[in-house]
Amino acid sequence: xxxxxxxxxxxxxxxxxxCQNHTNIRTAKRIPSEAVKFLSEHDILAISQQACNEMxxxxxxxxxxxxxxxxxxxxxxxxxxxxxxxxxxxxxxxNTEPNAWSTANGCIRVNxxxxxxxxxxxxxxxLAHEQGHIALKHAIxxxxxxxxxxxxxxxxxxxxxxxxEIAQQYEVEADEYALNLLLKEKIxxxxxxxxxxxxxxxxSEYPTSHPxxxxxxxxxxxxxxxx
Numbered sequence: 001x002x003x004x005x006x007x008x009x010x011x012x013x014x015x016x017x018x019c020q021n022h023t024n025i026r027t028a029k030r031i032p033s034e035a036v037k038f039l040s041e042h043d044i045l046a047i048s049q050q051a052c053n054e055m056x057x058x059x060x061x062x063x064x065x066x067x068x069x070x071x072x073x074x075x076x077x078x079x080x081x082x083x084x085x086x087x088x089x090x091x092x093x094x095n096t097e098p099n100a101w102s103t104a105n106g107c108i109r110v111n112x113x114x115x116x117x118x119x120x121x122x123x124x125x126x127l128a129h130e131q132g133h134i135a136l137k138h139a140i141x142x143x144x145x146x147x148x149x150x151x152x153x154x155x156x157x158x159x160x161x162x163x164x165e166i167a168q169q170y171e172v173e174a175d176e177y178a179l180n181l182l183l184k185e186k187i188x189x190x191x192x193x194x195x196x197x198x199x200x201x202x203x204s205e206y207p208t209s210h211p212x213x214x215x216x217x218x219x220x221x222x223x224x225x226x227x
Contacts, residue, residue, distance in 0.1 A: 044139070045086070048105040052109075056091060061093060062094060068092045072115060076090050080131065088108060088134070089106060094111075098111060104134065114126065121194070128182050132173065132178050146162060189224065196213045
């Protein structure tokens with residue numbers, strides 16, 4: 001059975017409560033699913049916040065009055081700003097890789113490479129997709145369903161194993177959530193298709209957390225036909 005890897009950077013103190021082992025947590029290599037089950041949703045949200053803070057600290061971000069930040073914030077205002085009682089917050093990372101990601105607590109981060117690659121409508125689709133992951137609690141489910149969580153030798157980093165088919169299903173679900181959200185907000189949903197046509201990633205035939213772009217585009221177009 002294929003698994004894909006999700007990597008989170010965070011302070012391990014959050015896991016010490018869940019594992020109920022304050023003395024051995026820093027030397028542990030693998031936390032079994034039985035221990036992971038002690039994590040409440042509140043714990044996972046706290047871990048997500050810490051992961052977001054750590055990534056922000058490591059990243060290079062432009063000022064709020066920078067053109068990239070202003071563009072992202074302008075586009076974000078066309079979409080809901082609160083999901084599952086968490087306020088959505090956005091930042092641009094100065095990184096040429098065309099990528100975006102979100103955490104369970106409402107962080108959405110978009111690389112400058114992606115912002116420069118896409119039109120405003122396509123960026124709306126990306127943000128709607130990331131909101132879908134948050135709304136559908138995919139990160140929380142990934143923690144709960146992991147067969148184990150492994151602590152690497154790299155400081156403050158853990159690896160969460162997720163079944164490949166589940167990770168790919170989450171991407172399809174986030175696409176469908178985004179489609180419905182864009183239609184509800186009266187935003188042209190074709191940005192979802194156009195965005196995927198431009199993305200140079202997630203098209204590999206090897207195991208990945210994302211289905212192929214072609215599969216995702218066809219699924220969106222099929223759903224649009226029935227709207």
